Amino acid sequence: MAYSDKVVDHFNNPRNMGSFKKGEEGVGTGMVGAPECGDVMKLQIKVQNDTIVDAKFKTFGCGSAIASSSLATEWLKGKTIEEAQKIKNTDIVQELNLPPVKIHCSVLAEDAIKAALADYQKKADGALTEAE
Amino acid sequence: MKLPIFLDNHSTTPMDPRVLETMLPYFVEKFGNAASRNHAFGWAAEEAVESARKQIAKLIKADPKEIVFTSGATESDNLAIKGVLEMYKEKGDHIITSSTEHRAVLDTVKSLEGKGKATATYLPVDKFGMVSPDAVRNAITAKTILISVMLANNEIGTINPVKEIGKIAKEKGILFHCDATQGVGKIPVDVQEMGIDLMSFSAHKIYGPKGVGALYVRKKNPRVRIASQMDGGGHERGMRSGTLPVPLIVGFGKACELCEQEMAKDSARLITMRDRLEASIMKDLEESYLNGHPTNRLPGNLNISFAYVEGESLLMGMKDIALSSGSACTSATLEPSYVLRALGVGTDLAHSSIRFGLGRFNTDAEIDYTIKKVIEIVTKLREMSPLYEMAKEGVDLKSVQWAAH
Numbered sequence: 048m049a050y051s052d053k054v055v056d057h058f059n060n061p062r063n064m065g066s067f068k069k070g071e072e073g074v075g076t077g078m079v080g081a082p083e084c085g086d087v088m089k090l091q092i093k094v095q096n097d098t099i100v101d102a103k104f105k106t107f108g109c110g111s112a113i114a115s116s117s118l119a120t121e122w123l124k125g126k127t128i129e130e131a132q133k134i135k136n137t138d139i140v141q142e143l144n145l146p147p148v149k150i151h152c153s154v155l156a157e158d159a160i161k162a163a164l165a166d167y168q169k170k171a172d173g174a175l176t177e178a179e
Numbered sequence: 180m181k182l183p184i185f186l187d188n189h190s191t192t193p194m195d196p197r198v199l200e201t202m203l204p205y206f207v208e209k210f211g212n213a214a215s216r217n218h219a220f221g222w223a224a225e226e227a228v229e230s231a232r233k234q235i236a237k238l239i240k241a242d243p244k245e246i247v248f249t250s251g252a253t254e255s256d257n258l259a260i261k262g263v264l265e266m267y268k269e270k271g272d273h274i275i276t277s278s279t280e281h282r283a284v285l286d287t288v289k290s291l292e293g294k295g296k297a298t299a300t301y302l303p304v305d306k307f308g309m310v311s312p313d314a315v316r317n318a319i320t321a322k323t324i325l326i327s328v329m330l331a332n333n334e335i336g337t338i339n340p341v342k343e344i345g346k347i348a349k350e351k352g353i354l355f356h357c358d359a360t361q362g363v364g365k366i367p368v369d370v371q372e373m374g375i376d377l378m379s380f381s382a383h384k385i386y387g388p389k390g391v392g393a394l395y396v397r398k399k400n401p402r403v404r405i406a407s408q409m410d411g412g413g414h415e416r417g418m419r420s421g422t423l424p425v426p427l428i429v430g431f432g433k434a435c436e437l438c439e440q441e442m443a444k445d446s447a448r449l450i451t452m453r454d455r456l457e458a459s460i461m462k463d464l465e466e467s468y469l470n471g472h473p474t475n476r477l478p479g480n481l482n483i484s485f486a487y488v489e490g491e492s493l494l495m496g497m498k499d500i501a502l503s504s505g506s507a508c509t510s511a512t513l514e515p516s517y518v519l520r521a522l523g524v525g526t527d528l529a530h531s532s533i534r535f536g537l538g539r540f541n542t543d544a545e546i547d548y549t550i551k552k553v554i555e556i557v558t559k560l561r562e563m564s565p566l567y568e569m570a571k572e573g574v575d576l577k578s579v580q581w582a583a584h
Contacts, residue, residue: 058495080581082530083526088565107488107489107566110492112489
């Protein structure tokens with residue numbers, strides 16, 4: 048299968064690859080996929096004042112899965128929580144020019160974004176309840 | 180050293196220049212139809228075909244009259260299985276085969292089953308990918324008319340105990356078909372000693388041209404008969420009609436002759452290179468697992484699963500080396516290799532497998548480059564893998580509740 052230049056670029060030069068330190072504040076983590084299915088994505092966001100100031104990923108999967116998550120971290124940085132909710136898998140498909148057989152990679156990336164946001168929200172709500 | 184490097188010699192092989200040389204006169208000068216019995220053009224073509232038939236028969240210790248030319252091993256598999264089922268349908272309709280056969284065998288059997296023309300038993304294999312002769316014996320019923328077990332597997336290179344299976348087939352009076360596509364020319368094959376009644380193989384896996392193959396059909400003890408699957412001029416003793424592709428057959432013959440003459444030397448060289456590749460990779464990369472039989476496998480085969488990294492991304496990271504993977508992402512079906520699954524390899528590790536297929540024209544420098552690249556990319560992708568990170572933190576990945584999708 049031929050890959051688009053953008054997929055190759057993200058694969059060779061992944062953006063924001065890595066993990067935040069354990070227990071770092073304002074971090075939401077989303078982990079989606081399964082090893083049996085051949086792809087697992089871990090996406091993390093760091094939020095300050097409702098804005099995503101940093102994002103990181105680690106992905107087990109094909110080149111398109113790696114590129115989708117790398118792109119997602121790029122897009123997340125600087126967005127508010129509300130803006131981040133609006134990222135759609137179809138945007139990723141379009142940007143990376145993914146073929147039909149790789150659309151599931153973009154779906155997984157959207158799921159990872161949603162999971163990271165939900166995790167952050169849960170932690171933030173928890174912190175709020177404690178403060179009260 | 181020239182890039183890209185071809186390390187996918189199970190899929191096909193580059194043609195040996197010596198093979199091409201023998202083929203060239205048969206395109207423009209000696210272009211006759213081997214079936215033209217009454218002029219010099221036809222005689223020259225027929226002579227070339229018969230000489231190739233001898234070269235091919237010699238490699239597998241058969242009689243030249245037992246060689247039926249086809250378009251390739253897929254057609255040979257179809258012809259053997261469908262031909263036997265149709266010819267001997269009065270005797271029964273049961274086929275015994277194995278779960279790791281090539282799709283050309285499995286899908287042929289399944290298609291016959293689907294049409295109600297056959298019943299089948301798919302034998303499991305052991306953890307090395309080997310079919311047990313006892314399992315073959317136990318699967319035999321009064322209705323069994325054919326056993327079809329491959330010589331060597333295309334993914335993991337494991338060599339089956341074909342001789343023992345042949346003995347059982349003979350003892351029970353059941354025909355034995357062997358798909359020997361990966362084995363012929365690489366390891367010694369003797370259809371007499373192995374008790375094979377029908378055998379499929381092709382030219383392009385042994386440095387010959389694409390588009391030609393053969394089916395060995397035993398002529399005596401017993402005389403095997405098959406119903407033709409292609410109607411027409413009655414070529415190949417009525418078993419396969421169609422004008423013979425003379426240049427391809429000439430090349431096939433030469434390729435077989437070269438294999439026969441150079442097998443010992445080639446295979447010793449391949450084993451040395453392959454073992455070095457294996458040892459160097461395994462030494463530097465923890466949690467790399469060999470798939471297939473540790474010793475009883477094809478000289479040029481090496482199949483390894485690299486835990487925590489996915490096969491297609493490995494291939495993408497080594498795009499100047501032509502390799503293949505059992506990962507679902509490299510197949511049209513999105514299912515990981517059924518061969519690895521049949522060995523009991525977990526789905527996760529099946530996704531992480533790479534097949535190295537070494538051949539006659541690979542060099543030590545290419546192996547050095549490959550070793551370096553593999554270690555580099557596996558290390559890089561493990562750094563990127565959340566699974567590797569979790570495993571390093573001591574998380575048991577099997578205990579994690581994954582959200583399967």
